[in-house]
Amino acid sequence: MEALRENFFNLQVYGQVFPYLLNGLWSTVWLSLLVIPLGLLTGLALAIVATRSRPRWPRVLVAIHVDFFRAFPPLVLLIFIYFATPFFGWDMPKLAAVALGFTLNTSSYYAEVFRAGLSSVPKGQDEAARSTGLGAWQALCYVTIPQATRNVLPDLLGNSIEVVKMTTLASVVALPELLKAARDAQSMIYNPSPVVLAALMYLLLLWPLVRLLSHIERRHLGQARRRVRQKPA
Template identity: 35%
Template sequence: MDMADLQTSIHQWRKRWAYQPWFRRYEWLALGLAVWIAVALLFLPPFGRPTPFGAASVIAWYLAGFVMAGVVLSDREKPILLKRTISVSVIFLFFGLFYRYSGTRWDRVQSQFFDFSRMDGVWEMYAQGLLVTLQVAIVAAVLSIIFGLTFGILRTLGNPVLNLFLGLHVDFFRALPLIVSMVLIFYALPFVGIRLPAFWAAVLALVLMNSAYQTEIFRAGIESIPRGQIDAARALGLGPTATMRHVILPQAFKIVIPPLTNNLVSLVKDTAVAYVITVPELLTNAQQAVTWKRTPTPLVLSMFVYLATLIPLIHLTRRLERRLNTGKTR
């Protein structure tokens, strides 16, 4: 490339981005980034807890980088990949600065909370606890959906007697803390002659609470269907049951899937409350491992097991919501 071609390329570049403010252009952002890095290399304090002036300089330096990141993130013309890279970099930079300047004894943190050398036999307990957690969650989710859908349909019938009892069910179990409900079912019901195993006591408590939420989710989804579609189905000779089955519910399910999936993700997290009634789920086994190994490392590792289990479910619900929103806009 000769000098004329280079000048032509620079002219085209400037012409393409001439409409943007100067602080959003790549050349000025690159210059700002270079100055920002130079300041870090020359003026930031060394590793360890800094002086008040040093701490102020670190905060000012980070805020300057945060402002530059905000300029890029607020620009609709910048590529998505660049924005995601900058977002992740800002988060990692924050934790990196905290690691460098907090003055924390990281060797003691590692020995107390990340002592993997003492985890012999714990991984089997994690596997067993995770299996019980998923069993409780799946059984409770299926029953919650069945009862929630049934109660949601019944609430749309307009029967005052049904609405009274279903309304009491919804209000009571939405207001009652899950841990209280679980304790009452497991420890109080035996006094009236009803004894449930810990597994089924946990499932019952989760079903009662989540079916109350899902009743309102399904009721709102059913009532959102336009009245004209119901009238058209009746005009075609469909009865109430056929109208509900073939016209209302297929559309209502598309509406309720996003809040329903979010509720089910919360249900999986709520299984951790079952430790109060000695269900051998993940958190219960982690606490037993803490007592056995005399270190909180198993409890910290249980957090990562929960994250590894729930984050894919959360991303799945997001993708499902995007697909549904895309279908609505077509």
């Protein structure tokens, strides 16, 4: 037990590396705040094309994009973007490579969530909005999208939590996020305690979001049950 404590739960090491890991935590937070909105906006745009486009070919392109990037490993995608683009004459900065790779990956998942949400809104809602004088895009922005977002909010929040955890992959291009800071600290002191401390910091960061997700899921389930009970026999 003493060896376990010294190697994984060394409080003295925790105190030494905590300021360094705290800088990595801030990098993780702002990277998440960059990638999640980009993924949400891109995914919403893809979902609108998939559900509202009259020509068939845009829907096919969206389906190819979604299927490809959901199946392609995000780590391999990030490595390819960062290390392969110089061969095409474009030396991409680390942050830009991470933002592009994560946006391509996360937007495919967000697109499927938003597509399900948009499809869940009855067409009568759009028709009622149009009858009040709203244009097609106004009805979409003010009526359909808010209802669709509310319907799939648990899935959106769940995907966002996964995005925060996926930021650990940014260490492969030496972006100084939390895991990269922990691994650097581990290599300097030859003790894995910094990695354990980083895991605890991730837990403290994501635990409130996980509890919020559980609350929203229970509320949505309760609303669905009430709607079922209210239906006439």
